[in-house]
Amino acid sequence: NAGVTQTPKFQVLKTGQSMTLQCAQDMNHEYMSWYRQDPGMGLRLIHYSVGAGITDQGEVPNGYNVSRSTTEDFPLRLLSAAPSQTSVYFCASSYSGRIYEQYFGPGTRLTVT
Amino acid sequence: GDSVTQMEGPVTLSEEAFLTINCTYTATGYPSLFWYVQYPGEGLQLLLKATKADDKGSNKGFEATYRKETTSFHLEKGSVQVSDSAVYFCALSGAAGGTSYGKLTFGQGTILTVHP
Numbered sequence: 042n043a044g045v046t047q048t049p050k051f052q053v054l055k056t057g058q059s060m061t062l063q064c065a066q067d068m069n070h071e072y073m074s075w076y077r078q079d080p081g082m083g084l085r086l087i088h089y090s091v092g093a094g095i096t097d098q099g100e101v102p103n104g105y106n107v108s109r110s111t112t113e114d115f116p117l118r119l120l121s122a123a124p125s126q127t128s129v130y131f132c133a134s135s136y137s138g139r140i141y142e143q144y145f146g147p148g149t150r151l152t153v154t
Numbered sequence: 155g156d157s158v159t160q161m162e163g164p165v166t167l168s169e170e171a172f173l174t175i176n177c178t179y180t181a182t183g184y185p186s187l188f189w190y191v192q193y194p195g196e197g198l199q200l201l202l203k204a205t206k207a208d209d210k211g212s213n214k215g216f217e218a219t220y221r222k223e224t225t226s227f228h229l230e231k232g233s234v235q236v237s238d239s240a241v242y243f244c245a246l247s248g249a250a251g252g253t254s255y256g257k258l259t260f261g262q263g264t265i266l267t268v269h270p
Contacts, residue, residue, distance in 0.1 A: 045197070083158075083243060083260035084198070099257070131197055141188055141247045141258065145197025 042067050045146035047132050053152045054122040062117040062149050064132030070144070071137040073115040074099070075107065077128040078148075084131065090115055091137060122153045156181040156259045158244050164265035167234055175229040175242055175264045177218075183249030187211075187220050187227040188258070192241040201229075201242070234268045241265050 048063045066073065074089035086099030090109040104126060106118040115134075119126060129150050133143040161176040179185065186205045190198040202211030207222035216231045227244060244261040 081262050083262040084258075085260075086257060089257070133197070141186055141203060141245075142200050143198075143258065145199070147195070147197050 044068065045132055045134055045144050047130075047146035047149050049149060050147065051150050053154065054119070055154055056122060056124060058122050060119050060122070062119075062130055062132075062151075064115045064117065064146060065113050066115075066132075066134040066144070067113065068134065068144065069112060070134035071112070072140050072143075073109065073132065073134045074143065075105070075115070075117045076131045076133065077101065077126075078131060079128050087117065087130075119151075124153045127151060127153045156185065156246060156248055158246055158259055158261035160242075160244050160261035160264050163263075164267060166267045166269065169236055169268055169270050170233045171268075173229070173231040173234045173238075173266070175244075175266070177227045177229065177244035177261060179225050179227065179244075179246050181225075181246055181248060184222070185246040185248050187218070188245045188247070189216070189218055189227070189229050190243040190245055190260075192243065192263070194240070198243060234266075236268045236270055239266055239268045 045066045071092045075087040076084040078084050085101045088107040090096045096107050129148050131148050132146040135143040157180045159178050188203045189201040191201045192198045202213040204211040204220035210219045218227050218229045241263045243263045245258045
């Protein structure tokens with residue numbers, strides 16, 4: 042099993058550009074989520090999904106969109122990048138009954154200039 | 155809302171020293187508590203958990219006890235190794251029926267560096 046994979050690993054964007062961060066898992070997990078990690082602030086939940094076709098907002102959803110058309114994939118879209126979105130982004134997945142035991146991807150380091 | 159507060163870091167220790175990383179939380183009801191670890195260049199991994207008061211979670215020599223009376227979940231290890239150098243996150247998942255049930259709330263993380 043590859044676990045949770047994320048692409049790209051690094052990305053530099055200019056203000057106003059859009060892009061999609063990819064996330065995929067091969068563990069048949071129902072629950073998937075996106076976090077951003079900023080220095081001194083821990084991880085903050087952006088969006089999450091409890092299954093294909095179902096998504097919901099987390100703590101910091103503004104400026105981001107998600108969709109979940111399959112169990113395996115959960116892409117995160119930045120609609121119009123801003124410097125405040127410079128961060129490290131982590132995708133995670135778990136079984137619905139064990140949401141605390143989330144498996145994290147290696148992260149995407151995004152810089153917006 | 156729910157929140158988690160960790161001791162400020164970074165923490166620097168010599169190999170075989172005793173480790174304590176403090177964690178306190180604010181939540182309604184009886185949340186579940188966790189410690190996650192992030193090794194350099196990697197995503198987070200679940201280290202240990204406790205789901206009810208007075209439970210002790212343990213893994214890889216690390217321990218933490220769920221103290222409802224002090225709303226704490228301090229991480230301890232009796233003898234750290236260089237390989238324990240990482241960032242440690244305390245987290246909680248809200249009690250069933252609450253708005254934060256099924257979601258993880260993280261502390262800010264504590265950087266641990268262990269020197270030989």
